[in-house]
Amino acid sequence: MSLFQSMSVCADIIAAHDALEDAIAAVDWAAAETALGLDGYTVLSSLLTPEQCDEVSGYFFQDARFRSRIVMERYAFGRGEYKYFSYPLPDVVGRLRQSLYPYLAPIANRWHSAMRIDQRFPSTHAEFREICHRAGQQRPTPLLLRYQANDYCCLHQDLYGEHVFPFQAIFLLNAPGRDFTGGELLLTESNPKKPGRADVVPLRQGDAVILAVNHRPVRSARGFYRANLRHGVSRLYWGQRHTLGIIFHDAK
Template identity: 60%
Template sequence: MPPAGPAPDAQLAAQLTARRAVGAAAGLAVHVAALDWQGIADELNAHGYAVIPGLLTADECASLAALYAQPQLFRSRVVMSQHGFGSGEYQYFRYPLPSLIAALRQALYDPLAQIANRWHELMDLPERFPADHADFLARCHAAGQQRPTPLLLQYSAGDYNCLHQDLYGDHVFPLQACILLSQPGTDFDGGEFVLTEQRPRMQSRVEVVPLKRGDMVIFAVNHRPVQGTRGIYRVNLRHGVSRLRAGARHTLGIIFHDAN
């Protein structure tokens, strides 16, 4: 029998050690490239989302959450209650993005573009996505979508985020990512990440996605293909956050299209 491979925890520890050796941003790109992208694609195809555990370290999560208090890094701040979005607030980063966030956005885009192109083919949608994120952003910017969309979200006790879709313009990349920067049960209680799926002529299906600090969830922005008895059909998805019962919660959102 072939020797057993390293246990998942040991493999993750080795990846994080290697990442520290070459620097956080460059190491994170290598880490992302080494993920099981076939397994991630399978989860996305089956459920509309996939969880990647422990993508960021506790120190990286704390450093990113601390950016919220540096207003010079952001182009705008949104108080959700003022717009009927829920309760809590978030801030959109300005360009240039912090190096770790820029590296993560670039590294995730390439493998996700392959999945996105397959989804659009199955759903008979005409748009295809270039392999390099810079080329896709050039397409967005030429159409007037020039404002960066990565964001930090901040919740306190009683806050929540209504179900929504992050569209922002005509050019929409069909997948996005979210990383939990706080530890459930220690930093906060409640505040679960929630997805709903609206199927044609059927009631909505709800999925509560369990996340720990440093975990990333990749999910469909607005719709995904599903195999039915009469072929492929589209289901619409929305996402949100349930009410925070105690504590404070920070989240990093990675959206690949820019806003108009």
């Protein structure tokens, strides 16, 4: 590839990543907050282009980008594997983390107020990351997951220390039906005042789901109480499924 071609490719990548920030800014965040409050999740359609999905899923084989690899079956987490990115994060991953956070932080603060949780979140992710790091949570948590035939993920919560941001984002990087079958995102809610429920979240390639990390506020006659949420992935029947997880708090 010539120098001119390399410069052209870099310019295209930068333009695509700038467009990503514009797409996040264009989200109807009021509607997203309503959906989060009702269901504990909201889907943001087509945030990543197919080219960006291919770029990110291709990182899986670039070991230098990651700090650790987890084979899920060894820890009874399910079947499949995932890798935690190391700092510095790839540009698109870092931009997603930094660009989503300012829209979610005010919602997080309103949730904490409703649930009588003292912690409040600053306006930028850089400030929040510094809070995590001062508390010893210094390991980056964005991760890339790969599922193949018969792989699945047990229901869980992504909690890594004292400072927990109440939302995370999951991006589907492959096309259901074309690249894999099965492998649906599962969300369950345990409600202390009514029977629990489960949702299957339909996602297309490039979609993101914003979901509650551990609980959501539920209104009652006496204010709000907490409903507990977990998420997982159903068994993949064939093909390959990659997802990018954006967790905003770092780990100890």
